Amino acid sequence: MSTVSLVVRNALWKKKKVDLLVARGRVASLIPSARKTRVEAAQELDASGLLLLPSLTDCHTHLREPGFEYKEDIASGLDAAAHGGFGNVLCMANTNPVNDNATVTERMLDRARAAWPHGPRLYPIGALSRGLKAEELAPMAELADAGCVAFSNDGLPVPRAEFFRRAMEYAWDQGKVVIDHCEEPSMARGAGMNEGAVSGRLGIPAQPDVAEAAQVARDILLADYLKIPIHLAHISCRRSVELIAWAKERGVQVTAETCPHYLTLTEERVEGYDSAAKVNPPLRTRDDVEAMLQALRSGVIDILATDHAPHAAHEKEVEFDLAPCGISGLDTALSVTWGLVEKKLLTLDDLVRAWSEAPCRVFGLPVNRFQAGDPADFLLFDPAAQWEVTPETMRSKGKNTPLLGTRLRGRVAAHFLGGKKVV
């Protein structure tokens, strides 16, 4: 016990008071607080009233660097991640230049290490095709060697099934999974919201949920045929969930993520042409929200992700059709989903699985289950803390969220990565 560097006492883990012992950046042990163990440690922390959670992993973030640093840069994005409870951040390839060569990947990693040497850790997602143009495969071996952990064409879904099949095969040769933004492009062109009664009334060009589900079906069939895993990004509707459930029952290697906004907001949030609620895929119906919650509880949806998409204020303050899609999510994600636990729509176990265990498992990152030897990546969460979402309380440069002005419950009180305090 003499090597213990940190003891966190009286934290709540799975409804029990525990003491967490950290040594050499790893979990040494997790023991009931009642044992009153005497430990000599350089640092001791009383976490009474705070929940102990493994640090979160966001497998779908846009950090905008290089190219769009005015929206977000790697330093500011990781700052928001650290305060939001995220220790691992997988960032998408739609930068400028696109992350389709090792130079971009390496630069991203250098910037992250310089800004946040102890983490949050950055894991770039490489482009699936050069320039995200879906014409030529990206050099995935080179990208994997440089540090990319997965491949995706991000928000520019690949329309040609043959090309997508080859991309899945080539990526799997590198031992990496493909993440697909599921959208049948011809059914979603120019769309700004979900197709339905609200879009019909507001006169906004819209995409039906079947635009997502059609691509989900294609991807599932390819994964089944090729016996290669596929990860489906930010799933938003019942139709997709039903297909994924069917695929999982068949044993297809499919995993899927959804985002806090698809569990909490509906298409009505677009009323008044509020571009803060413009996101792709769009906010869907109440029935879809219920389906997403059920799917997350049952494990049909494996992962929660933010799809953190920061934009500058002037970009969103335009006519609705012209506004870019996206919600800035790193700051609010954990509080929003904690709200669902408080409402008993999800359990704390659902949260831990979907924000931490599942994304680490799918993308091959070390998991912290608080077993001896696990990385000491954890956070102390104050479930009673209340805070208002304002431009000042958000650490991200992107203040674009429909939650501005709302009060949330629950906030990260402290965040440790490799046993070192980052927040």
Place this chain on the structure above:
Amino acid sequence: MQWRHKDLLDVSQLSADEARHVLDTARYFREINSRPVKKVPTLKGRSVVLFFAEPSTRTKTSFDVAGKRLSADTFSLAKSGSSLSKGESLKDTALTLQAMNPDAIVLRHSVSGAAQFMAERLECSVINAGDGRHAHPTQALLDAFTLVGRWGDLKGRTVLILGDVAHSRVARSNVLLLNLLGARVRLCGPRTLLPPGVDTWEAEVFSDLGEAVRGADAVMCLRLQLERMQAGLLPDLREYSRTFGLCERHMAQAAPDALVLHPGPINRGVEIASDLADSGRSVILDQVASGVAVRMALLFLYMTRKSAE
């Protein structure tokens, strides 16, 4: 009636009494339009910006004439001649216009919600002269004014709106206003040109013109944008006109003396048979005349709002 609204974004903002008040006010102004000297000093010294960020001839001219007949100073601004064409945002254009302190801005824009966007940022009144597919409240009011002029009241009347409902701001505003004033509304068009969620609208929906027109007191044709064929929503104009083009044969199924409306400009022989457009049933030119009176009424109500408070 004391006018309480700052902006006219859509007819959904109006109560039935307020809509009737607009029509009653328009009736007074219609008389001015038939005088030898068609000008009154009502809005002398007030200024109206006609900001048409999308091409329009008849609506813009109608507002221009309406403003001038009330002695307001009208200033035209088109997208091609504005900073928007140089990449300026609509917000900055709005703030620039605001700094010139107009009393009202009449806005036409190709994006749904643009009028609301401007109204939220401007202190002066914003009158929506058509925003994207969303709303065209002044057109709906002039259509209602035309029908009320013929019938006296809309209660119990059946109005069929025919054609490209999905992309039509005219249809959306008319469905709301006609219902508000007591009419029954029918919609008819190919499924490809009916909007999502149309079953939730206060209207009966048809895809068979023969059924839709039966017993209707008026048929309001919508303009067909020819690019709908390129989008795969229609095969060709010939087939559209054969299936949904209104002609005398259809009107024989309608109520006796049923009226025909069209917001213009007409594609003759496509939405409506040419001879029907020129027939005694057609009130298309009445609509144009009504437009000036209704827009005079609206400019008057919105621009004198502050002094009435």
